[in-house]
Amino acid sequence: KISIRMNGLDYEVPLGITILEAAQEAGIRIPTLCHLDLHDLKMVNQTASCRVCMVESPGRDTLVPACVTKVHEGMEIRTDSLKAITARRMAVELLLSNHPNECFTCPKNLQCELQALAAELGVREIRWEGERMDYPKDISSDAIVKDSNKCIYCRRCETMCNEVQTCGILSGISRGFNAFVGPAFNIPMVESSCTYCGQCVAVCPTAALTEINHSDKVWEALNDPDKHVVVQTAPAIRVAIGELFGMEPGTIVTGKLVSALKRMGFDEVFDTDFGADLTIMEEASELIHRIESNKTLPILTSCCPAWVKFIEQQFPELLEIPSTCKSPHIMFGTIVKTYYAQKNNIDPDNIVVVSIMPCIAKKAEAKRPELTKDEHNNVDIVVTTRELGAMIKEAGIDFNSLPDEEYDKPLGETTGASVIFGTTGGVIEAAVRTAYEWITGEQLGNVEFEQLRGSDGLRKASVNIAGKEIKIGIASGLGNARELLEEIRDGKNEYHAIEIMACPGGCIGGGGQPYHHGNYEIVKKRQQALYQEDRNKKIRKSHENSEILKLYKEFLGKPYGEMAHELLHTHFEE
Numbered sequence: 424k425i426s427i428r429m430n431g432l433d434y435e436v437p438l439g440i441t442i443l444e445a446a447q448e449a450g451i452r453i454p455t456l457c458h459l460d461l462h463d464l465k466m467v468n469q470t471a472s473c474r475v476c477m478v479e480s481p482g483r484d485t486l487v488p489a490c491v492t493k494v495h496e497g498m499e500i501r502t503d504s505l506k507a508i509t510a511r512r513m514a515v516e517l518l519l520s521n522h523p524n525e526c527f528t529c530p531k532n533l534q535c536e537l538q539a540l541a542a543e544l545g546v547r548e549i550r551w552e553g554e555r556m557d558y559p560k561d562i563s564s565d566a567i568v569k570d571s572n573k574c575i576y577c578r579r580c581e582t583m584c585n586e587v588q589t590c591g592i593l594s595g596i597s598r599g600f601n602a603f604v605g606p607a608f609n610i611p612m613v614e615s616s617c618t619y620c621g622q623c624v625a626v627c628p629t630a631a632l633t634e635i636n637h638s639d640k641v642w643e644a645l646n647d648p649d650k651h652v653v654v655q656t657a658p659a660i661r662v663a664i665g666e667l668f669g670m671e672p673g674t675i676v677t678g679k680l681v682s683a684l685k686r687m688g689f690d691e692v693f694d695t696d697f698g699a700d701l702t703i704m705e706e707a708s709e710l711i712h713r714i715e716s717n718k719t720l721p722i723l724t725s726c727c728p729a730w731v732k733f734i735e736q737q738f739p740e741l742l743e744i745p746s747t748c749k750s751p752h753i754m755f756g757t758i759v760k761t762y763y764a765q766k767n768n769i770d771p772d773n774i775v776v777v778s779i780m781p782c783i784a785k786k787a788e789a790k791r792p793e794l795t796k797d798e799h800n801n802v803d804i805v806v807t808t809r810e811l812g813a814m815i816k817e818a819g820i821d822f823n824s825l826p827d828e829e830y831d832k833p834l835g836e837t838t839g840a841s842v843i844f845g846t847t848g849g850v851i852e853a854a855v856r857t858a859y860e861w862i863t864g865e866q867l868g869n870v871e872f873e874q875l876r877g878s879d880g881l882r883k884a885s886v887n888i889a890g891k892e893i894k895i896g897i898a899s900g901l902g903n904a905r906e907l908l909e910e911i912r913d914g915k916n917e918y919h920a921i922e923i924m925a926c927p928g929g930c931i932g933g934g935g936q937p938y939h940h941g942n943y944e945i946v947k948k949r950q951q952a953l954y955q956e957d958r959n960k961k962i963r964k965s966h967e968n969s970e971i972l973k974l975y976k977e978f979l980g981k982p983y984g985e986m987a988h989e990l991l992h993t994h995f996e997e
C-alpha cells in the first residue's frame with residue numbers, strides 16, 4: 424500500500440493502480456469516455472485518446488489522464504480543480520466541434536455517452552465552428568449501420584472486435600482530423616468478414632455503430648389489413664427488456680411482454696422457446712446419432728448466427744461439425760409458415776413472422792439465401808430488444824402497469840429447458856436433459872447440471888450418461904470459440920459436444936440488449952433470472968412438451984426424420 428492525497432484527503436491505495444482506479448476506490452467520480460474496463464472479459468480499452476479524465480497533480484506542470492497514470496507514494500491529486508474541470512470540458516467541446524448536431528434524430532438520443540458527458544460537465548457552448556467530417560453512412564449490411572461522422576476515435580469497438588472477439592474487422596483509418604474506426608480500406612461492412620455479433624455496437628459510446636432499425640417495417644405490417652402478423656420473443660428478452668422501463672436488471676417480465684405485444688396489435692404472440700424445444704428434439708437426436716456412430720464429433724451447437732458466420736469464414740475446413748439444425752427462431756418461423764398456416768387455413772404469403780431478438784446478427788441470419796429461398800421467408804423481420812422497447816414507448820403503452828398475459832396457443836407451450844437457451848451453457852444443458860433420458864431410458868432426478876453453469880467465457884465439463892463420460896465444452900465470446908476450434912483443428916480436442924455463443928454471457932449479453940455499459944453484473948442478473956424462470960416451469964425437459972409431441976405426431980413425423988430434415992435443418996457456406 425502507498426499513501427496518496429486526493430482532493431485534500433489522505434488515502435492508502437495499492438501500488439501499481441491508476442489514478443482512476445484509486446479515485447474509484449475512494450468513491451470519487453472522474454468522468455471517462457474512451458476508457459472501458461471489462462475485467463470480466465479481461466479486456467481494458469486504455470487508449471487515453473479522449474482526454475476527458477484529466478486531473479491535476481500539483482508538482483507536475485501538466486494535467487495528466489487519470490486512466491493511464493499510475494499513482495506513486497506521496498502523490499497529490501486534484502480531480503476537482505478549476506484547471507481539471509476546464510480541461511475536461513474543453514476536451515468534450517473539441518469532440519463536439521466535429522460532431523454532427525443531430526441529437527434529436529440520432530438513434531442514440533438520450534443513450535449517448537458523449538451527450539450525457541456534455542450535460543454532466545455543463546458544456547453550454549461550442550466555441551469552434553469548424554470543418555466537419557463528411558463520410559457517407561454505411562448501410563450495406565442487413566445488421567449494422569456505421570456512421571463514421573459520429574466516431575470519436577475512442578477505439579472501444581476496435582478493442583472489442585480484435586481482442587475479445589478476435590475478428591479483426593475494425594481498426595483506425597485515416598489520420599488526424601479525418602480519423603475514424605472502420606474495416607480495413609474502409610470497405611463496406613458487408614464486404615468485410617464481420618460476423619454481425621454486435622459487440623462493437625454494445626460498447627460504442629455514440630451512434631457511430633448501431634443496429635439497422637427495422638421497426639417501421641413492423642408498424643407497416645401491423646397496419647396492413649391483409650397481413651397476419653405473428654411475433655415470437657427470444658428467451659433472453661423477458662429478463663432484460665424491463666431495464667428499458669426503469670426496472671432492476673434480472674426482473675422477469677414475461678407476462679408484461681406478452682401483454683404489450685398483444686396491445687401493439689400482433690395477431691398471435693408466440694415464444695421462441697417453442698422453437699428452442701424443437702431444436703433440442705433435433706439436436707439431441709443428432710448428438711446421439713453422432714455419438715453412437717462415433718463420427719463427426721464434437722457436435723457444435725448452431726443456434727448463434729454470428730458464431731456460424733465466424734466458423735464459415737475462419738474455419739471453413741470444420742464445416743462438417745456444426746449441428747445442421749436451423750436456429751430456434753428460424754425453426755419456429757418455418758413451422759408458422761407451414762403447419763400453423765395449414766391448420767388455420769392462412770396463405771403463408773400473407774403471414775409476416777416478426778422475431779424479437781437480443782441479437783443484431785439475427786437480422787442478417789433471417790436474410791441468408793438458404794433460409795429465404797422458398798417462396799416465403801422463414802422469418803420476415805427481426806427487431807432487437809432495444810427496438811421493441813422504443814416501439815412500446817411509441818405506442819404509448821405504459822409497460823410497468825400492464826397485466827401479465829399468456830402466450831397464444833397452440834405452439835405456446837414451452838419448457839424450462841428452452842428458456843435457459845438465453846444464457847451461456849443453457850443450450851447444452853437443455854440437450855443433455857433430453858439426451859440423458861433418451862439414452863438411459865431413466866428419468867433424471869435433478870435436471871440442473873451445475874457443472875455446465877457459470878459465467879466464465881470458456882468452460883469444460885463432463886456428464887456421465889449410462890456409464891460413458893460425455894465431454895462438453897462451452898464458449899461464449901468469439902475469442903474463446905477460436906481457442907476451442909483451434910484445438911479441434913489440431914486434433915487436440917476430445918469433446919463430444921460444444922456450445923458456442925458469440926456474445927459474452929450468451930444471448931443475455933447480446934448486441935441488441937439494453938446497453939449495460941460493460942457492467943457484467945447486469946448480465947449475470949439476467950442469467951440468474953433465466954435459471955429462476957426455468958425453476959418456475961412445470962415442465963423442464965423439451966421432449967416432455969406436449970405441443971411439440973403433437974407437432975411431430977400430426978405433421979413432422981419422427982425427430983431427425985425426413986420431414987424434419989427438410990424443414991428444420993440447413994447447411995453452411997464456405
Ligand code: HC1
Nearest residue numbers: 657658659726751752782844930
Ligand atoms: Fe438466443 Fe436462440 S437462445 S440464439 O441466444 O437459440 O438471439 O435469447 O432466441 O434462435 O431460443 C438469441 C436468445 C434465441 C434462437 C433461442
Ligand code: SF4
Nearest residue numbers: 584617618620621623
Ligand atoms: Fe467485429 Fe462483431 Fe462488430 Fe463485426 S459486429 S465489427 S465482428 S465486433
